[in-house]
Amino acid sequence: MTIRIGLTSVLVDDQEKALAFYTGVLGFVKKEDVPMGRHRWLTVVSPKDPGGVELVLEPDEHPAARPFKDALVADGIPYTSFTVDDVHREYERLAGAGVRFTQPPVSLGPVTIAVLDDTCGNLIQILHKAA
Template identity: 75%
Template sequence: MRIHLTSIFVDDQAKALDFYTGVLGFVKKNDVPVGEQDRWLTVVSPDEPGGAELLLEPLGHPAARTYRDALVRDGIPLAQFAVDDVRAEYERLRGLGVHFTQEPVELGPVTTAVLDDTCGNLIQIVHHQEVGG
């Protein structure tokens, strides 16, 4: 068993696609109209085009908005993306105007930072340093 798809709820799919591809560097994989305004819109890592997909799902269900907004209010990221160097990615993204709610923090072998995806979510970037043993 493996992860095939996960989703995040976004306020605006076009804005989310611009952010996730143009700023974060993901690649659009699927863009299929669903209904009058919504799309089945997924992105993937350019390093793993056949890997897990992230669905940029329209925020239609009232419970989804309540859940997402509660996480943001409490400062809890909805998703976590692995990067090779959190500090370098933090600087790159800040240079592109991305707002971070948490600067890079080292927690033992893990370094994290949290950003606002401009679509209603907090996203954590993380690097886990393998510890020899």
């Protein structure tokens, strides 16, 4: 039996705003958009791997979600990480698009990271591994 990750999620305060940021700024593409009452089953994927792991833009309405997210942000802890080909190049591209970073690129041995604000209540780390 092989287990693999098919879905992961990020808790967002506004699905439409999240979709605009994750597609229009970060560069993901929308995969699923299914109405579910007041919310949607809304996923995005990497354009380089449209059949790969889907990121669910999950509403943060559970009573524990916002305090959890607020605590992570207050402590500067990213909610999740995304891999990029070159953190420095992606930092320049995103900063040029108006994205606010809480941590500019920094080398941490085998990885280089930067941390950005996703405008939906989360800090997101981007990283690349040294060759």
